[in-house]
Amino acid sequence: MSLTPEQVEAFYEDGFVVIRKCVPPDEAASLLVAANAIADAAQRDDDTGDALLQPESALAGETGPLRTRLSKIFRIHRTEATFRAVATGPELVTRVQSLMGDNLDCFLSQFIYKMPGALGQPWHQDSFYFPFDGPHQVGAWLAVTQAHSDNGPLWVLPGSHTEPVHEAVKDTREHANHGYYEIVDHDMSAAVPVLMQPGDMLLFHSHLMHKSTDNVSKELRAAMVYHFATSDTIDRSEQKYGRKPPNQDWMPILRYGQLTHRD
Numbered sequence: 001m002s003l004t005p006e007q008v009e010a011f012y013e014d015g016f017v018v019i020r021k022c023v024p025p026d027e028a029a030s031l032l033v034a035a036n037a038i039a040d041a042a043q044r045d046d047d048t049g050d051a052l053l054q055p056e057s058a059l060a061g062e063t064g065p066l067r068t069r070l071s072k073i074f075r076i077h078r079t080e081a082t083f084r085a086v087a088t089g090p091e092l093v094t095r096v097q098s099l100m101g102d103n104l105d106c107f108l109s110q111f112i113y114k115m116p117g118a119l120g121q122p123w124h125q126d127s128f129y130f131p132f133d134g135p136h137q138v139g140a141w142l143a144v145t146q147a148h149s150d151n152g153p154l155w156v157l158p159g160s161h162t163e164p165v166h167e168a169v170k171d172t173r174e175h176a177n178h179g180y181y182e183i184v185d186h187d188m189s190a191a192v193p194v195l196m197q198p199g200d201m202l203l204f205h206s207h208l209m210h211k212s213t214d215n216v217s218k219e220l221r222a223a224m225v226y227h228f229a230t231s232d233t234i235d236r237s238e239q240k241y242g243r244k245p246p247n248q249d250w251m252p253i254l255r256y257g258q259l260t261h262r263d
């Protein structure tokens, strides 16, 4: 299940590669059930382990079940078996190893609910958020539902992974998620949408410029995102921020050891 040489080449040429049907669609869909179970547990004040739930600010006035008002659940792979199984499963790990070598850590995971009415995340490079020493990281964005033109798919700028990390400005839109920053000094006119079916996976370089659009449909768009680094990566959060960053609760580094899956 390694990437083919053509897929590796595409990744280094474009900064991303899409693996169709990487995970069986049923397994991808089961992640929504598992995420909803965490949301329901949190609503009952039950123990939800390491999971960190972020409400959707565009729905702040709503009163429905928590599972209908969430934006993200972070740190979901460390203790939740369903999410850990995907993070450590050969479909994903052997492919990421094709790009980064055998010794990997999954340092961040987030289940993303994009509810109807939720805003997209503006243009950014993930490395902007990762103050690490070492080579680039790889993100794995797994479609849990369809991502189509109306429900807030990702857009990517092919080739932009060769750019350094750009400065970004705070996203000041009303109801923008806390922590969103936007690149405003680059031409994005060659961007392309990444339309996905459940189980499709986007692997992308942490310098790739990408965004997602607003969900203007009436359906949920959900995705599960894992971020991988080589195991010798050093977290410089303390040096960069001079203190623990405000989002240190869920940001790096959340290592749990080496993954050693092979074909």
Ligand SMILES: O=C(O)CCC(=O)C(=O)O
Binding pocket: 112, 114, 120, 121, 126, 152, 154, 210, 211, 212, 213, 223, 225
């Ligand atoms: O799924 C989304 O709406 C945005 C995700 C994203 O840009 C990211 O994980 O870096």
